[in-house]
Amino acid sequence: MAAPLLSSLCCRHSLRHCSPRRFARNDLSFFRSLSTSISSEKSLVLSHVNEDAGVAILAMNRPPANSLSLELNEAICTSLKEIDTNPKIQSVILASTNPTIFSAGLDVTELISPDDQRLPKFWNSLQQVYIDLYGSRLAIIAAIQGHAPAAGCMLAMACDYRIMYGGGEGSTVDGRKRKSHIPTIGLNETQLGIAAPPWMGQLLVRTIGFRPAERALALGTLFPPMEALIEGLVDDVITEESFSPSADTIHALEKLLPDPIRNQALSLVMQKAFQEAELYAKISPQARVASKLVTRSESLKDMIASREADTEYFCSFICQDTVQKNLKKYVEALKKKSKSK
Numbered sequence: 566m567a568a569p570l571l572s573s574l575c576c577r578h579s580l581r582h583c584s585p586r587r588f589a590r591n592d593l594s595f596f597r598s599l600s601t602s603i604s605s606e607k608s609l610v611l612s613h614v615n616e617d618a619g620v621a622i623l624a625m626n627r628p629p630a631n632s633l634s635l636e637l638n639e640a641i642c643t644s645l646k647e648i649d650t651n652p653k654i655q656s657v658i659l660a661s662t663n664p665t666i667f668s669a670g671l672d673v674t675e676l677i678s679p680d681d682q683r684l685p686k687f688w689n690s691l692q693q694v695y696i697d698l699y700g701s702r703l704a705i706i707a708a709i710q711g712h713a714p715a716a717g718c719m720l721a722m723a724c725d726y727r728i729m730y731g732g733g734e735g736s737t738v739d740g741r742k743r744k745s746h747i748p749t750i751g752l753n754e755t756q757l758g759i760a761a762p763p764w765m766g767q768l769l770v771r772t773i774g775f776r777p778a779e780r781a782l783a784l785g786t787l788f789p790p791m792e793a794l795i796e797g798l799v800d801d802v803i804t805e806e807s808f809s810p811s812a813d814t815i816h817a818l819e820k821l822l823p824d825p826i827r828n829q830a831l832s833l834v835m836q837k838a839f840q841e842a843e844l845y846a847k848i849s850p851q852a853r854v855a856s857k858l859v860t861r862s863e864s865l866k867d868m869i870a871s872r873e874a875d876t877e878y879f880c881s882f883i884c885q886d887t888v889q890k891n892l893k894k895y896v897e898a899l900k901k902k903s904k905s906k
């Protein structure tokens with residue numbers, strides 16, 4: 566049933582290689598077929614590979630908050646595609662150059678008084694980020710050193726493993742002392758007066774289970790690290806007390822991390838992410854990818870099948886007067902809060 570639907574509903578531009586037959590095949594080509602051919606501003610992400618370890622880094626680099634604009638979404642897809650073409654690489658660490666914000670979710674300014682050509686393109690680019698991460702042949706490890714609300718949480722959930730910084734006074738998240746920083750993660754859309762799109766909500770359901778997700782979606786809950794761990798929203802929480810760095814890992818990270826974020830070799834989250842990435846990289850790729858297909862292919866097919874309808878709904882929803890009013894108020898409050906610091 567899903568296959569003919571899929572071919573008719575696949576987005577013309579980004580999914581043109583995604584034939585139903587490929588979907589049925591239990592091999593790497595399924596994941597490769599989901600890649601895009603979008604061009605991008607490279608500096609919005611920093612990426613680098615350590616071929617000896619089979620690990621790559623993809624660090625979002627859009628100050629101040631890594632909020633997801635059309636261009637950042639495209640840059641993530643392009644960078645992931647480049648990494649994907651390197652057969653020596655099996656794992657990627659998805660990270661942020663900002664040590665206190667993983668990603669603030671959608672760039673809410675994209676949603677206010679939107680341009681009617683750009684808005685669907687923007688939404689399409691977010692869908693593509695999800696498809697490319699969730700359907701990647703690569704094992705993707707989220708190194709969540711800072712806040713990850715809404716679509717920031719979606720990015721993390723689309724990865725294979727999530728490691729979050731536990732926070733604390735005088736912590737050394739990037740090797741420098743800083744004041745207390747407790748990050749949070751969750752789908753907080755209802756707090757903005759909007760609902761998470763169905764595929765994002767379903768991703769939360771698959772990650773933490775039906776009832777906890779139902780409640781978290783309704784309340785727009787942002788979980789601090791230990792609560793996120795208990796709910797299963799993250800797989801590991803790292804604190805100075807719980808993790809001891811190893812000289813070998815720091816050395817390998819120094820080889821992997823590009824110049825502007827080389828000091829993150831001292832980040833415990835980054836160190837644990839690297840160890841996890843190495844672990845995944847040692848598994849037979851065929852076997853690992855086949856096992857990923859078991860849990861992900863059906864929901865991806867469903868999401869792709871409803872992609873155009875999702876975009877249409879999103880655009881008409883965002884353009885409603887009441888939604889625009891709520892979003893404007895939200896952005897004003899955000900800016901006021903930031904100024905008052």
Ligand SMILES: CCCCC/C=C\C/C=C\CC/C=C/CC(=O)SCCNC(=O)CCNC(=O)[C@H](O)C(C)(C)COP(=O)(O)OP(=O)(O)OC[C@H]1O[C@@H](n2cnc3c(N)ncnc32)[C@H](O)[C@@H]1OP(=O)(O)O
Nearest residue numbers: 629630632669670671672673712714715716762879900903
């Ligand atoms: C029946 C079917 C229903 C179907 C529904 C279908 C479609 C659904 C329709 C819509 C769905 C839309 C989906 C949305 C998902 C999203 O991702 S919405 C975005 C949600 N994000 C947030 O709410 C996060 C907001 N930001 C924060 O809470 C904080 O900034 C932070 C991340 C916790 C960090 O705090 P911190 O104190 O460190 O930093 P500041 O607050 O000072 O921020 C610094 C700087 O960054 C700017 N900024 C922060 N977040 C955003 C953002 N999301 N977009 C744009 N800009 C952001 C902030 O304004 C500051 O900038 P400055 O003022 O220039 O200093």
